[in-house]
Amino acid sequence: MDPITLTSDRLRLRVFVPEDEDIVYAHCQDPAIRRWTTVPDPYPREAASFFLNRIVPDGWRDDTDYAFAVEPLDGGPLFASVGLHNRGSGVWEVGFWLAPEQRGRGYMTEVVRTAAHWAFTGLGCVRLVWRAETGNTASRAVAERVGFALEGVQRAGLLHNGTLRDAWVGSLLPSDFGLPSPVPYLPPREAPPSVDPRAAALPEDSGTVGPGA
Template sequence: MEPITLTTERLRLRAFVPEDEDLVYAHCQDPAVRRWTTVPDPYGREDAVFFLNRIVPDGWRDDTDYAFAVEPLEGGPLFGAVGLHNRGPGVWEVGFWLAPEARGRGHMTEVVRAVAHWAFTGLGCVRLVWRAEIGNTASRAVAERAGFAVEGVQRAGLLHNGTLRDAWVASLLPSDFGLPSPVPYLPPREAPPAVAPRDPRP
């Protein structure tokens, strides 16, 4: 897919370009970004160059990862990032980070809802997944405000700096946005009955 641009009431989501190196490098020095996301830590200039010149264009070309820079609609420097990552037929995962000066204004909720809508209407997504290491309450707050339903804990769900970590996992479906799903979905009308454990004795 060729890179596209999405807009919201306040923001522009565009593909990253090599000229974003200085800002990407600077924002990824933030302790919260390094602690809670999967960016390399420490984050060097070479990491920014690799991200902008390899990961971003390869993802768009191969339809595996769509990364967007987040900037003010009226103009100004980028202050965040959001990405959609292919997790199998019809399933995508959203990830994001935001610079400190842009936090607390509802920007990322606006961004996540925009990319979710695009995933459902443009990518044939039937299930959008969000995951974050347990303790990342800021990311969880964004997901919940965007409409995600938290499903539970995924043990050893995230690999970060060589260590597996437990993760919260949540999902968003087209029906949560009032949109039709490309594949019919029939949720159970009630919880299935509990199955009594089998007695191992003969």
């Protein structure tokens, strides 16, 4: 796919370029980004160069990973990243990081909502997955505000710096945004409460008691 630009009320999501190396390298020195995301730790300058010159263009060319740099709509340097990763069969996964000085302003919720809308309307996504290492409450708060349904814990779900870690998992469907799905979805009906046939056959006030009475 040819690179595109997305916009929200306050932000522009554009494709990373090699000239972003200095600022990407600087942001990824943040301890929280290195601790909770899958960027290398420590994060050398070579990692920023490899990301911008290989991972980003290869992902767009092969339609496997779409990475966006996030910057203010009215101008200013990039301060966040969001990526959509193809997991096959119409399933995509979202990942993101945010520079520390911009946290607490609702930016990441706005970014993820914008990327999710494009996934559903532009990529034919039928299910968008969010995962974060258990304990990453900031990422979980973003997912919940966007509308992801939390589905539980995926044991050994994330590999980070050679160690498998448990992950919270959530999903977002096109219907959560009021959008049609490319593939029909039929959720199961709730089963009626089960009834013990023996109990149903007993007359009212039968006087039955439990063992040892």
